Amino acid sequence: MRISTNTLYDLGIAGILDRQGAQLKLQQQIASGRRVLTPADDPIAAASALEIGQAKALSDQYQVNIENARASLLLEEQALGDITRLLQDVKVIAVNAGNASLRNEDRASLANELEGRYRELLGIANRTDGGGQYLFSGYRGGTQPFSETLPGVVNYNGDEGQRLIRIGASRQLAVSDSGSAVFQAIAEGNGSFVAAAAPANTGGGIVSSATVVDAMAWSGAGNPGNFSVQFHVDSTVTPPATSYDIVDTVNNISLLTGLAPVAGPHLRAYAEVSAISLKTMVPPDTSATPFDYGAQLVITGAPATGDSFTLRPAASRDMFASLNDLISTLRTGNSGSVTSAAGYQNRLNAAMTNLDNALENVLTVRASAGVRLRELDTAYDTASDISFSHSENLSRLQDLDYASALSDLSREQIYLEAAQKSFIQITTLRLFDFI
Numbered sequence: 055m056r057i058s059t060n061t062l063y064d065l066g067i068a069g070i071l072d073r074q075g076a077q078l079k080l081q082q083q084i085a086s087g088r089r090v091l092t093p094a095d096d097p098i099a100a101a102s103a104l105e106i107g108q109a110k111a112l113s114d115q116y117q118v119n120i121e122n123a124r125a126s127l128l129l130e131e132q133a134l135g136d137i138t139r140l141l142q143d144v145k146v147i148a149v150n151a152g153n154a155s156l157r158n159e160d161r162a163s164l165a166n167e168l169e170g171r172y173r174e175l176l177g178i179a180n181r182t183d184g185g186g187q188y189l190f191s192g193y194r195g196g197t198q199p200f201s202e203t204l205p206g207v208v209n210y211n212g213d214e215g216q217r218l219i220r221i222g223a224s225r226q227l228a229v230s231d232s233g234s235a236v237f238q239a240i241a242e243g244n245g246s247f248v249a250a251a252a253p254a255n256t257g258g259g260i261v262s263s264a265t266v267v268d269a270m271a272w273s274g275a276g277n278p279g280n281f282s283v284q285f286h287v288d289s290t291v292t293p294p295a296t297s298y299d300i301v302d303t304v305n306n307i308s309l310l311t312g313l314a315p316v317a318g319p320h321l322r323a324y325a326e327v328s329a330i331s332l333k334t335m336v337p338p339d340t341s342a343t344p345f346d347y348g349a350q351l352v353i354t355g356a357p358a359t360g361d362s363f364t365l366r367p368a369a370s371r372d373m374f375a376s377l378n379d380l381i382s383t384l385r386t387g388n389s390g391s392v393t394s395a396a397g398y399q400n401r402l403n404a405a406m407t408n409l410d411n412a413l414e415n416v417l418t419v420r421a422s423a424g425v426r427l428r429e430l431d432t433a434y435d436t437a438s439d440i441s442f443s444h445s446e447n448l449s450r451l452q453d454l455d456y457a458s459a460l461s462d463l464s465r466e467q468i469y470l471e472a473a474q475k476s477f478i479q480i481t482t483l484r485l486f487d488f489i
Contacts, residue, residue, distance in 0.1 A: 206378025271348025286318020
């Protein structure tokens with residue numbers, strides 16, 4: 055077979071270029087630390103690496119989301135902690151305000167201090183996250199959630215939404231709570247009903263406690279929900295005898311007699327600190343229709359004839375209004391008479407009960423935020439483990455075995471040198487050298 059000089063040159067150069075190409079590829083692999091530089095290097099590994107890389111990027115993004123969610127929840131938890139401490143301080147002041155030895159000047163001084171706490175509470179309610187987003191405005195992060203129109207009258211301008219952040223493929227976590235849920239959705243009284251002294255009372259009766267003893271009975275369909283406990287004092291006997299009636303004010307009938315309410319004396323005798331039960335007592339009740347509404351209240355002091363205490367279903371009262379009630383009670387003060395002292399104590403007890411409910415609500419929301427923070431810790435650990443696993447799989451598919459690559463590079467260097475030397479020898483052969 056006759057081989058032309060051009061063919062010798064072409065084949066020799068092609069061999070050298072192949073060896074240089076192989077050496078260059080090894081150098082690129084060593085420089086990048088990756089075995090698979092293009093899909094052609096290992097199609098199966100390249101496809102798997104692409105899929106795993108996408109999954110790792112998603113897991114890494116979840117970790118970023120979790121960090122952002124943690125930052126938001128920590129800001130809310132700090133605000134809720136500040137509210138908790140503020141309400142606890144208010145309770146201490148309210149207990150101090152019940153001291154009978156205080157003068158009205160002292161009560162006014164306490165009211166001034168509470169007004170400062172009121173302003174502080176409003177400031178916390180309108181707190182931002184430092185980026186211009188309000189913590190307690192729901193989805194409307196750019197809208198100031200609370201605005202005051204009158205003392206104690208605060209309007210909520212946000213919505214009921216909770217901002218969500220995706221922390222996993224199938225999990226979104228709330229990183230905020232609406233201002234309505236924190237500051238406004240707070241039940242009055244014992245959460246089921248409110249017992250209060252009538253404004254026209256002239257005696258010294260004070261609502262000491264009001265409780266639901268049977269929740270099913272209280273929530274029954276036949277419960278009118280509105281009652282009045284009416285007192286009568288018989289001064290013709292010694293000592294004077296105090297009795298009371300329980301009136302269904304919706305249907306205007308006496309629960310004790312089943313008839314229209316009448317002036318006293320009434321069937322039940324009043325004993326201070328004894329529970330007044332909204333349940334049939336035979337004797338002395340004479341109504342043919344028994345009743346049991348699952349509630350009772352305790353009244354202390356000495357009610358006067360015509361005094362009454364009302365029971366009505368509990369509504370919602372925001373903590374701003376409850377705090378303002380306490381301030382107003384302290385500013386009104388106590389003239390020292392039996393009637394004034396009883397009225398002052400009844401208003402003070404009602405405000406303290408509502409503030410207790412407000413504190414309990416804040417603690418509930420704060421506990422929920424704490425549970426979510428704990429879930430974030432777990433989710434972050436899970437996402438971190440998944441990301442690490444993906445990194446290991448990518449390393450297995452893509453990373454270079456440096457020892458093997460360096461050995462291959464040395465071998466390719468030898469191949470290249472051999473190709474270069476053989477090319478030189480072949481290209482220097484001439485027929486004239488042998489003539």
